[in-house]
Amino acid sequence: xxxxxxxxxxxxxxxxxxxxxxVANYKNGAWDxxxxxxxxxxxxxxxxxxxxxxxxxxxxxxxxxxxNGHTVIFRPDMNxxxxxxxxxxxxxxxxxxxxxxxxxxxxxxxxxxxxPPYGSGASLYIRPYMFGSNPVIGVKPAxxxxxxxxxxxxxxxxxxxxxPLTIKVSDFDRAAPHGTGHIKAGLNYAMSLHAIVTxxxxxxxxxxxxxxxxxxxxxETGGANFLFVTKDGKVVTPKSDSIxxxxxxxxxxxxxxxxxGLEVEEREVLFDEVKDFAECGLCGTAAVISPVxxxxxxxxxxxxxxGMDEMGPVTKKLYETLTGIQMGRIEAxxxxxxxxx
Numbered sequence: 001x002x003x004x005x006x007x008x009x010x011x012x013x014x015x016x017x018x019x020x021x022x023v024a025n026y027k028n029g030a031w032d033x034x035x036x037x038x039x040x041x042x043x044x045x046x047x048x049x050x051x052x053x054x055x056x057x058x059x060x061x062x063x064x065x066x067x068n069g070h071t072v073i074f075r076p077d078m079n080x081x082x083x084x085x086x087x088x089x090x091x092x093x094x095x096x097x098x099x100x101x102x103x104x105x106x107x108x109x110x111x112x113x114x115x116p117p118y119g120s121g122a123s124l125y126i127r128p129y130m131f132g133s134n135p136v137i138g139v140k141p142a143x144x145x146x147x148x149x150x151x152x153x154x155x156x157x158x159x160x161x162x163x164p165l166t167i168k169v170s171d172f173d174r175a176a177p178h179g180t181g182h183i184k185a186g187l188n189y190a191m192s193l194h195a196i197v198t199x200x201x202x203x204x205x206x207x208x209x210x211x212x213x214x215x216x217x218x219x220e221t222g223g224a225n226f227l228f229v230t231k232d233g234k235v236v237t238p239k240s241d242s243i244x245x246x247x248x249x250x251x252x253x254x255x256x257x258x259x260x261g262l263e264v265e266e267r268e269v270l271f272d273e274v275k276d277f278a279e280c281g282l283c284g285t286a287a288v289i290s291p292v293x294x295x296x297x298x299x300x301x302x303x304x305x306x307g308m309d310e311m312g313p314v315t316k317k318l319y320e321t322l323t324g325i326q327m328g329r330i331e332a333x334x335x336x337x338x339x340x341x
Contacts, residue, residue, distance in 0.1 A: 003113050004153075008120035011155030013286060018151050020110035022103045025133070026093050026145040034103060036110050040150070049132025049142030056186040057086035058129035060285045061247075063108045063151070063340065065118040066328030071340040073108060073126070074326050076101045078247045083128065086183040091141040092130060101338065104128065107149045108340050114153050118327065121156030125285075129186075157287035162319075164293030164308050165282070167221070169271070170195050170207035174222065174242075177213045181242035188244075192222035206282065208295060210271055211240060218269040221282055225249040227289065228269065229279035229314040231305070235262050236277070238269040248322075249283040254333065255321050262314070271297075278305045279312030289319045 017040060024034030049055045059079040066072055080100035087094045095103075104126055108115065116122035128149045132142025172195040175181025180188055192207075199207050208226075211217040218226055218238045225246040228236040235256045237249060256262040274280075280292040293308035294301055306312030311319060324330035328337075 003117060008116045008122045011122050011153055013154045016152045018111045018114045022107045022149040024147045036106060044133050045135045047135035047137055049136035052136055054187045055090055055132035055142055057090055057184055059083050059184060061126045063115055063124040063126060064326055065115055067118055068328055071115050073338040075247055075336050076104050076338050086185060089183045090185060093145055095147045103149050105340050107151055111151045116153055122153055124151050125154045126151050162291055162311055164291040165205035166294040167206040167208050167292055168199055168204040169297040170209050173212040174209040184244060196222050216271055218271055219243050224282035224284035227281045227283050228277040231278045233314055235264045237266050239266045246283050248285055248288060252283055252318050252322055255318055259321050260317055275302050279315050280304050281315045288322055289315055291315055
């Protein structure tokens with residue numbers, strides 16, 4: 001199939017409507033088989049559960065063209081498992097995990113000519129999501145749900161190289177203790193919007209959220225997990241019950257241990273420790289790792305030794321190894337790469 005006539009290298013990270021999407025409905029206690037459709041419009045009641053009480057969750061992943069020309073998806077089974085966890089926490093019916101992976105693959109296959117070519121730096125972003133669709137006026141879970149998957153081609157997150165970010169310690173809390181911080185609920189991101197708009201207005205790229213109970217431990221940003229590197233080359237990632245278990249972060253931890261032979265600690269990270277780290281990065285689907293050069297705590301600057309010019313050496317090795325796995329240049333662990341074609 002011929003690729004779309006797109007200037008792939010100049011794509012931004014935004015929505016571009018593609019040809020097909022997957023839609024399945026839950027009604028009378030069961031999911032239907034779902035269909036691939038051209039229709040990109042969602043039609044629901046004005047009183048739909050999602051509009052009244054924000055009953056929704058989502059996932060995000062990418063499809064790539066590998067060096068040998070195959071279209072692949074990175075670890076979709078992990079997204080299926082995490083979405084199932086989100087559904088259970090929000091009293092939503094779980095879309096079967098095997099069917100989830102099949103729906104993702106089917107949607108990518110239906111939009112094959114939108115998958116950017118190898119070497120362009122671009123990829124096909126995949127967004128599965130679910131929401132309560134029937135009218136709900138009392139505070140309770142919906143009875144009917146819709147599961148959808150759409151795709152959109154996105155450009156390279158870093159154009160001209162990954163320049164380290166300056167972030168700030170937020171005065172806001174991202175999640176409550178024993179709340180929904182560990183799942184990918186839409187409401188978590190709604191809560192973070194004011195904080196990120198405020199940070200951008202003040203000249204910062206992102207927020208560093210501290211734990212909501214004591215505000216002494218590092219949690220995450222609005223959309224990514226933290227990864228730190230000590231001065232002796234040890235990789236450290238914060239552990240908490242109120243942060244999202246990033247698939248990218250978990251993959252990087254495996255890469256650090258098994259591919260690079262690095263020591264890794266997954267533990268609580270006190271904010272007081274941050275000044276002693278050599279490198280810092282934000283882990284997520286969009287950029288894999290976004291390097292951080294400076295953290296500002298109410299006017300007090302913490303400048304990472306890795307500097308503001310480029311990724312630190314350990315962060316760069318992690319980034320290059322994981323992207324090499326995703327693009328087929330490096331052999332992947334068993335089960336990490338789902339081949340669509």
